[in-house]
Every structure is written in C-alpha cells, then in structure tokens.
Amino acid sequence: xxxxxxxxxxxxxxxxxxxxxxxxxxxxxxxxxxxxxxxxxxxxxxxxxxxxxxxxxxxxxxxxxxxxxxxxxxxxxxxxxxxxxxxxxxxxxxxxxxxxxxxxxxxxxxxxxxxxxxxxxxxxxxxxxxxxxxxxxxxxxxxxxxxxxxxxxxxxxxxxxxxxxxxxxxxxxxxxxxxxxxxxxxxxxxxxxxxxxxxxxxxxxxxxxxxxxxxxxxxxxxxxxxxxxxxxxxxxxxxxxxxxxxxxxxxxxxxxxxxxxxxxxxxxxxxxxxxxxxxxxxxxxxxxxxxxxxxxxxxxxxxxxxxxxxxxxxxxxxxxxxxxxxxxxxxxxxxxxxxxxxxxxxxxxxxxxxxxxxxxxxxxxx
Amino acid sequence: xxxxxxxxxxxxxxxxxxxxxxxxxxxxxxxxxxxxxxxxxxxxxxxxxxxxxxxxxxxxxxxxxxxxxxxxxxxxxxxxxxxxxxxxxxxxxxxxxxxxxxxxxxxxxxxxxxxxxxxxxxxxxxxxxxxxxxxxxxxxxxxxxxxxxxxxxxxxxxxxxxxxxxxxxxxxxxxxxxxxxxxxxxxxxxxxxxxxxxxxxxxxxxxxxxxxxxxxxxxxxxxxxxxxxxxxxxxxxxxxxxxxxxxxxxxx
Numbered sequence: 001x002x003x004x005x006x007x008x009x010x011x012x013x014x015x016x017x018x019x020x021x022x023x024x025x026x027x028x029x030x031x032x033x034x035x036x037x038x039x040x041x042x043x044x045x046x047x048x049x050x051x052x053x054x055x056x057x058x059x060x061x062x063x064x065x066x067x068x069x070x071x072x073x074x075x076x077x078x079x080x081x082x083x084x085x086x087x088x089x090x091x092x093x094x095x096x097x098x099x100x101x102x103x104x105x106x107x108x109x110x111x112x113x114x115x116x117x118x119x120x121x122x123x124x125x126x127x128x129x130x131x132x133x134x135x136x137x138x139x140x141x142x143x144x145x146x147x148x149x150x151x152x153x154x155x156x157x158x159x160x161x162x163x164x165x166x167x168x169x170x171x172x173x174x175x176x177x178x179x180x181x182x183x184x185x186x187x188x189x190x191x192x193x194x195x196x197x198x199x200x201x202x203x204x205x206x207x208x209x210x211x212x213x214x215x216x217x218x219x220x221x222x223x224x225x226x227x228x229x230x231x232x233x234x235x236x237x238x239x240x241x242x243x244x245x246x247x248x249x250x251x252x253x254x255x256x257x258x259x260x261x262x263x264x265x266x267x268x269x270x271x272x273x274x275x276x277x278x279x280x281x282x283x284x285x286x287x288x289x290x291x292x293x294x295x296x297x298x299x300x301x302x303x304x305x306x307x308x309x310x311x312x313x314x315x316x317x318x319x320x321x322x323x324x325x326x327x328x329x330x331x332x333x334x335x336x337x338x339x340x341x342x343x344x345x346x347x348x349x350x351x352x353x354x355x356x357x358x359x360x361x362x363x364x365x366x
Numbered sequence: 367x368x369x370x371x372x373x374x375x376x377x378x379x380x381x382x383x384x385x386x387x388x389x390x391x392x393x394x395x396x397x398x399x400x401x402x403x404x405x406x407x408x409x410x411x412x413x414x415x416x417x418x419x420x421x422x423x424x425x426x427x428x429x430x431x432x433x434x435x436x437x438x439x440x441x442x443x444x445x446x447x448x449x450x451x452x453x454x455x456x457x458x459x460x461x462x463x464x465x466x467x468x469x470x471x472x473x474x475x476x477x478x479x480x481x482x483x484x485x486x487x488x489x490x491x492x493x494x495x496x497x498x499x500x501x502x503x504x505x506x507x508x509x510x511x512x513x514x515x516x517x518x519x520x521x522x523x524x525x526x527x528x529x530x531x532x533x534x535x536x537x538x539x540x541x542x543x544x545x546x547x548x549x550x551x552x553x554x555x556x557x558x559x560x561x562x563x564x565x566x567x568x569x570x571x572x573x574x575x576x577x578x579x580x581x582x583x584x585x586x587x588x589x590x591x592x593x594x595x596x597x598x599x600x601x602x603x604x605x606x607x608x609x610x611x612x613x614x615x616x617x618x
Contacts, residue, residue, distance in 0.1 A: 263463060264465070268529060269449050282467050283466070
C-alpha cells in the first residue's frame with residue numbers, strides 16, 4: 001500500500017455553518033439536543049418565577065425612608081433600617097464623634113490590599129507599606145494622642161475588627177503555616193514531631209474551643225497581675241488556627257514538587273534556604289492557590305465566631321442593631337447587608353486568585 | 367604513572383566506596399580516579415549502580431563507607447564541604463530538571479547570582495555567552511516548558527556551565543530525548559570535551575564514548591568490572607559480563 005501518498009496540500013476551508021458566531025454558541029450551549037433544550041427551558045421558567053418577587057421585595061416595594069420601625073412595615077424591604085443602623089453595623093461601639101477614625105482604617109485596609117494585589121509592588125516596599133499601614137491602623141483605632149480620645153479594644157467593633165482579625169490572621173498565619181509545612185517534612189525527627197503535633201492538635205479542635213481557651217483559660221495560666229488584651233488573645237488564637245490549616249495546604253504543594261527540582265538546586269550549590277525560597281516555595285504555592293484561597297475565605301468568615309468571647313465583629317454588630325426596640329424584626333435586611341459585605345471580600349479573593357493562577361501558569365503554557 | 371601519582375593528580379577520587387539502600391548493596395568497593403581534563407564514560411546495564419556512583423560525587427547520594435575526594439575536598443557530612451564541592455561540580459540530569467517557573471535566562475543566572483554572588487548584569491552576560499555556546503541564544507526569555515527536549519537539555523548544560531565548574535557530571539543526558547534531538551546535545555558535549563573540561567558521563571551512546579572518552583568504565587551489580595581506553599574496551603573486552611553487555615547494546 002505504498003501508493004498512499006499525498007502531494008497536493010489540502011486548502012483551508014470555512015468551518016461548517018452554525019458552529020461559529022451567536023447562533024453557533026446558542027446551539028452548542030443551550031439547545032444541543034432534546035435534554036439540553038428541556039433543561040434550558042426549565043431553567044428559564046425557574047428564573048422567571050424567582051426573579052420578579054425578589055426585585056419587587058428589594059426594590060419596587062422597598063421602603064427607603066422611615067422615622068422608625070413601625071412606619072417601615074410593608075410588603076417590601078425596609079432599607080430605612082440599614083440607613084438608620086448603617087454606622088452602628090459597620091463601626092459598632094466606636095465613639096460616634098470619632099467615626100472618621102474607623103472609616104480611615106477601613107480605607108487604609110482597602111488601599112493596602114489594592115497595593116498587595118499589584119504584582120509590580122511585590123517586594124520590600126510592599127512589606128514596609130504594610131508594616132507602616134498596620135501601625136497607623138493600630139494608632140488610629142487606639143488613639144490617645146494628638147487630640148484623639150483613647151478607645152479601648154473592647155470598643156473596637158464592626159468591619160474594622162473583622163478586617164483586623166482576618167488580615168492579621170492571614171498575614172501571620174501564612175508564614176507560620178509555611179514554616180510548619182516545611183518543618184513537617186524536615187529530616188530532623190524533633191522538628192517533625194513538634195510540627196505534626198501542633199498541626200494535629202490545633203486542627204483537631206474547633207476554633208470556638210481555641211477562642212474559649214484564649215479568652216478564659218489563658219488568663220488562669222498567666223501570673224497574677226499580668227493581663228493580655230482580649231483582642232490580642234483572640235488574634236493569637238486565629239493565627240494559630242490559620243497556621244495549622246494553611247500548613248496542610250502548603251504541604252500538599254510541597255509534595256507535588258518533583259525530587260529533580262531540589263536535586264538540581266542542590267547540584268548548583270544552593271543552600272537549603274535558597275533552594276526553598278527560590279525554587280520549591282514559588283512552585284509549591286502557585287500549585288495550591290485554589291485551596292489556599294479556600295482556606296483564606298474560610299478564615300475570613302470564621303472571624304464571626306469571636307462573638308462567643310463577646311468581641312463585636314461585623315456580624316455581631318448587625319445582630320446587636322436588631323435588638324433596638326424601635327427597629328425590631330428586620331433580620332433579612334440586616335443579614336443581606338452584612339452578607340453583601342462578606343461576599344464582596346470573598347468574591348474579590350476568589351477572582352484575584354484566578355488572576356494569580358493564570359499569571360503563575362504562564363511557564364506551563366506552550 | 368604509578369597509582370600514587372595518579373591519585374595525587376586526580377580531581378575526583380573514590381576509594382573503597384560502599385553504599386546500601388536498606389539491605390541492598392548498591393555500590394561495592396568502588397575505586398575510581400579521574401584526572402583533570404579526563405573524560406570518563408560509565409556504562410553498564412540498568413540497576414548496575416552507575417547513576418548512584420555519579421550522584422555520590424556531588425553528594426546527591428550519601429556513601430556509607432570509603433572516601434570520596436573532589437577537587438581536593440573530602441565529602442563528609444559537613445555541609446560547608448558539600449556546598450563547596452557542588453559549586454565546582456556541574457551536573458546534567460536525564461530529566462533536565464530545569465526550573466519551570468523561571469525563564470531560561472533566570473534559570474541560568476540564579477545560581478551565579480545567589481551562590482557566586484555575582485552582580486545580575488555580569489551573570490546575564492555570562493548566561494548569554496553560554497546560550498550562544500549551546501546554540502540557542504534566541505530562547506533566553508522563554509520558559510522551559512516552551513522548549514523542545516533537546517533545547518531544554520542544552521539549557522541545562524548551559525545552566526551548569528554558568529557556574530564555571532571544574533568538573534561536569536552527566537547522568538544519562540540523552541536517555542529522555544527523542545532520537546532526532548540526541549545529536550544536538552551530544553554535539554554540545556563533544557564541544558565541551560574538546561575544550562578540556564573534566565567530564566564523567568553515564569551514557570549508552572557508544573559512538574560518543576568512542577570519539578570523546580579517554581576511559582571507559584563498565585559497571586555491573588554495583589561493582590566496577592572493567593576499565594580501559596575506548597579502543598581497547600570495545601576491541602577486546604576482558605570480562606565475560608562486559609562482552610555480554612557490549613554484544614547486547616551494539617547488536618542493533
């Protein structure tokens with residue numbers, strides 16, 4: 001069969017009709033066969049049933065202005081409640097006259113996050129920016145200088161508290177997690193044992209237990225007269241908790257790095273620290289971005305648990321706002337409001353992580 | 367040259383080296399001297415310990431008995447010595463082991479910058495020089511994943527050369543390559559040999575061994591069975607095992 005040989009090249013032809021363009025897309029994605037068509041119609045019907053009432057409740061029938069809760073009862077949402085409690089939900093018990101301080105604090109957080117997202121900023125400058133930023137945050141919240149009244153940490157509440165707990169928890173928990181993950185793979189049995197013990201212990205108890213321990217048990221172990229601020233104790237519990245969870249995620253990444261990578265680094269004379277920092281971690285971490293962000297999102301939302309040691313995070317201030325006798329019963333509005341805030345942060349983390357993944361996977365694309 | 371004189375002039379010296387993996391005795395009383403500028407080709411059936419031996423020379427594997435002296439430094443568990451030796455010994459792997467998250471240029475400049483503490487600019491100049499040498503100057507800004515196997519292996523050779531090593535170790539550098547790419551890698555290695563680099567190559571490329579090698583070493587079951595200059599080695603092998611091996615690989 002040696003005569004099957006083709007010397008005449010096949011000219012490029014147009015694709016078959018209805019595989020490209022708008023019609024092609026509709027056919028491929030919505031009406032590709034009987035099952036697909038039925039599903040498309042069913043989904044459209046469901047949306048047609050579900051969306052109008054929501055729109056009616058949230059927008060058309062909603063009450064935007066009202067002097068009190070009584071005047072705000074109707075078929076729709078009472079956004080007047082949010083307008084009334086807006087400041088309290090966001091900033092809680094922070095003195096009303098000083099509201100500008102937590103506003104600036106939230107602004108600083110958003111700026112620092114924006115800076116951290118810009119890859120060109122990565123490096124020493126960013127570290128300094130964050131260090132200074134966090135010190136300013138602390139100084140603004142605490143006050144007690146330059147005419148600003150002193151505000152005890154017990155008064156720190158709402159969104160600033162949530163952001164402080166979450167951001168510092170991630171910021172310190174992440175390096176702790178990386179160290180624990182590296183330690184768990186150490187050749188030294190003692191280091192390994194300590195890391196495994198720590199991870200299994202912290203991961204094995206609920207965060208609530210840790211927070212209780214930090215707030216109730218820890219003071220019992222401290223010598224008389226020594227007190228540690230409750231917020232600091234909660235923060236430490238968060239960092240410890242985040243570290244243990246992140247450690248296992250990072251370890252997953254470390255295990256996926258082929259042995260040849262460390263051998264090549266060794267053969268070039270790189271030290272352990274150089275090898276880990278330059279070769280192993282960049283690859284390992286970029287592999288585990290999805291589970292890392294998953295854990296970060298979890299940590300962010302877990303800050304709501306500080307309610308049990310009576311710290312007033314964003315969710316708790318919303319619940320407290322509901323207790324006002326003049327404005328009772330607007331649960332849905334309150335939870336939708338804080339839900340949207342939580343969701344915005346989490347959705348942002350999720351989107352940004354996808355962008356990072358694409359960036360880091362450049363090298364793997366052909 | 368007497369055995370003592372050889373030892374004194376050698377840059378790699380293995381004396382009575384033994385190694386076990388658990389109960390398995392992989393290296394059995396291995397003795398080897400490599401002199402400056404010498405090209406030693408190590409061959410043998412798979413599982414004969416040739417890769418293990420070459421990997422002991424830069425301590426990717428640890429030997430348990432005997433002495434290994436490289437560039438005048440004895441390999442012990444002292445990390446300082448190990449790192450000093452690794453700076454002087456380049457290694458090329460079967461699987462290339464380029465760093466996939468770094469560009470070709472970054473792969474080449476990483477160790478000079480961090481280990482040799484060279485300024486970035488100087489390191490990049492050196493890197494471009496060696497990329498030219500391995501004939502892929504235009505790939506500097508690509509990532510390893512975008513290159514063919516042969517190109518990747520040449521980058522890996524250039525990466526080792528950027529450290530200006532005294533000795534180059536090659537661990538089956540062409541075994542993972544498609545046949546049409548083997549030649550481009552062997553050409554680079556031949557060029558390197560002609561410039562007087564000290565080389566230890568584990569390879570099945572007998573044509574390369576014949577033209578470039580000064581000394582053939584045949585290993586089987588963890589022992590060095592035979593060593594001889596290539597001409598003699600191929601023309602009249604002394605041991606039965608060598609004869610069997612040669613008949614197997616030269617048959618096709």
